[in-house]
Amino acid sequence: MKALLLKEFYMAKSYMRVFVAMVLIFLFASVWANGNMFLIMYPMIITSMLPMSLLSYDEKFHWDRYCAAMPFTRSQVVSAKYIFVLLSGLAILLISAVAQGIRLLPEGKEEFFSIISLLLAMGLTGPAILLPIIYKLGSERARIAYYIVIGAVCALAFILPYDGISAAGAAPVSIPAPLLICLISALLFAASWLLSIQFYKKRSL
Amino acid sequence: MNIFIDNKSGLPIYDQIYSQIKNQIISGALREDQLLPSIRNLAKDLGISVITTRRAYDELEREGFIYTVAGKGCFVAAKNTELLREENLRQIENHLQAIRDLAAACGLSRENIIEMFSVIEEETT
Amino acid sequence: MNAIEIRQLRKSYPGFDLGPLDLDLPQGCIMGLIGENGAGKTTTIRLILDMLQRDGGSIRLLGRGDGEDVMLTREETGVVLDEVGFPECFNTRQVNNVMRLTYKNWDEAAYREYLRRFDLPEGKQFKDFSRGMKMKLGIAVALSHRPKLLILDEPTSGLDPVVRDEVVELFSEFTRDESHSILISSHIVSDLEKLCDYIAFLHKGRLLLCEEKDLLLSEYCILRCTAAELNALPKKTVKGGKENPYGVTAIVRRDAAPAGANTSPISIEELFVFMVKEA
Incomplete structure (x- = not known):
């Protein structure tokens, strides 16, 4: 497993340099451009799309076939991507938390936690929906789904803060809205993980 | 070797x-x-x-x-005179087979071959 | 023990049926899988490596069946496929770092030695490697984790004759140890002829034969004679023939060739081509 994560890391390092620069720029900007939701959410959205790019590279380079003969189970191969989502998402989450914390915490905690929970949701949802599709169908056939989901997640990034939080607040449960969003995202992600493993076990390489 | x-x-x-x-x-x-x-x-x-x-x-x-x-x-293994004799017999047999094959290719009969052999024997004595 | 034991292996695609195949690779031996493009060599290998689901039959590797110690078998199996699947951004150092964490028996010193022998540059990215260099890297990696079994799919394609010879020599050395075995598929038959103990002919998904190479070579020969002389031989000793205005050239069983006839030894390639035309 460590080997697989190292490989993901090496690839991310090589192919994602421009992306990393963009993420940093947006993060910076989000501290000053007061409350611009897009600037706040964008770094997490593009980070969350990374694993899908990495997966399509795997197919292009025939790494997927090559590592099928190595001492990894298909389960481990899938899990490496999901762990990558968690690790990269966590990194962006922490940095964003610091950036937004500087801006928001002096005035009160509520907006801060809402934004954190939204970031988490953004980070987990894209991969949770797309990864199983790609593991089932392969990158090529999943391409349309890929673009639909990117579009939808970006749209969600605009809608959710304004309508979503109030909607969640009106939900007939006593859990605070941010926590609810986190729980739902986590469950979705876990279900997606298990589903991807099942799909990949059946794949012909 | x-x-x-x-x-x-x-x-x-x-x-x-x-x-x-x-x-x-x-x-x-x-x-x-x-x-x-x-x-x-x-x-x-x-x-x-x-x-x-x-x-x-x-x-x-x-x-x-x-x-x-x-x-x-x-x-x-240790040398064995019996084996040596068998070996020589085998070699002779192989040579005879080769002679027979060549004779067939040239169309020589058994008499021709025996005649040739007699000539050789005479020459070496 | 058999390094590979295949019984009644079957896989069907629309328009192509593989099998049922029966194949045994005894431990300590090298088996060459020869076949034209599309004969099913790569499919067979992918089935052996569990990359494809089989439709029927069983496969045992290194004495283990389905689900038995799969990871251990993978540790002990070195694989070179016709495409070496490293990410293009990798260099040899990164390959080493990833493989070190992958295989329990990764031998870094051996890996570096192969890199040196094959003249593979340190800092260069995999995408800048020529086809031959990519294969060499794949071979270096396959040999560097102390495998017991090598499964090779067209490992010498794209290599020039000098390097091919070196690589074939390496594979031969690999089986100096009697616990090491190799299954190698290729359509460069001359490489296999030098290397293999057993030869298997695959044609349109069926095994035409699987025999000891030296037996095959001594069993048949090429006969040059007149058409009349050829017709005089029993039908089943003649495996195929070509006629020209001056006579015929045919493959016959050596013991059926008339004494003193114009015979010459056969090569595996000639035998295969003739058999495929027959089939």
């Missing part, structure tokens, strides 16, 4: 190895109780199949020219 394999001769390779080792044992080039190369090493060094060298060694052992000590390897 010297072994030369001829891929083009049409003679089975195991036969070539078998013959060459046997001749060297008979001529004394290989001494009694001398250790022979392992089946695998011989195969790899000659660039031929392990199965073939195994077959050659099996044949040599069956005929009593070599013996195997488990865990140590194959060794040259």
Whole structure:
């Protein structure tokens, strides 16, 4: 497993340099451009799309076939991507938390936690929906789904803060809205993980 | 020990190895109780199949020219005059077969061959 | 023990049926899988490596069946496929770092030695490697984790004759140890002829034969004679023939060739081509 994560890391390092620069720029900007939701959410959205790019590279380079003969189970191969989502998402989450914390915490905690929970949701949802599709169908056939989901997640990034939080607040449960969003995202992600493993076990390489 | 394999001769390779080792044992080039190369090493060094060298060694052992000590390897067996005589008889038989084949190709009859042999005998006495 | 034991292996695609195949690779031996493009060599290998699901039959590797110690078998199996699947951004150092964490028996010193022998540059990215260099890297990696079994799919394609010879020599050395075995598929038959103990002919998904190479070579020969002389031989000793205005050239069983006839040894390639035309 460590080997697989190292490989993901090496690839991310090589192919994602421009992306990393963009993420940093947006993060910076989000501290000053007061409350611009897009600037706040964008770094997490593009980070969350990374694993899908990495997966399509795997197919292009025939790494997927090559590592099928190595001492990894298909389960481990899938899990490496999901762990990558968690690790990269966590990194962006922490940095964003610091950036937004500087801006928001002096005035009160509520907006801060809402934004954190939204970031988490953004980070987990894209991969949770797309990864199983790609593991089932392969990158090529999943391409349309890929673009639909990117579009939808970006749209969600605009809608959710304004309508979503109030909607969640009106939900007939006593859990605070941010926590609810986190729980739902986590469950979705876990279900997606298990589903991807099942799909990949059946794949012909 | 010297072994030369001829891929083009049409003679089975195991036969070539078998013959060459046997001749060297008979001529004394290989001494009694001398250790022979392992089946695998011989195969790899000659660039031929392990199965073939195994077959050659099996044949040599069956005929009593070599013996195997488990865990140590194959060794040259003691010379045996009975074996030598058998060996010479075998060689004569092979030569006779070759003569017969050539005779067939030239269309010579048995009488022709016997006549040729008589001439040779006279010349050498 | 058999390094590979295949029984009644079957896989069907629309328009192509593989099998049922029966194949045994005894430990310590090298088996060459020969077949034209599309004969099913790569499919067979992918089935052996569990990259494809089989439709029927069983496969045992290194004495283990389905689900038995799969990871251990993978540790002990070195694989070179016709495409070496490293990410293009990798260099040899990164390959080493990833493989070190992948295989328990990764031998870094051996890996570096192969890199040196094959003249593979340190800092260069995999995408800048020539086809031959990519294969060499794949071979270096396959040999560097102390495998017991090598499964090779067209490992010498794209290599020039000098390097091919070196690589074939390496594979031969690998089986100096009697616990090491190799299954190698190729359509460069001359490489296999030098290397293999057993030869298997695959044609349109069926196994035409699987025999000891030296037996095959001694069993058949090429006969040059007149058409009349050829017709005089029993039908089943003649494997195929070509006629020209001056006579015929045919493949016959050696013991059926008339004494003193014009015979010459056969090559595996010639035998295969003739058999495929027959089939």
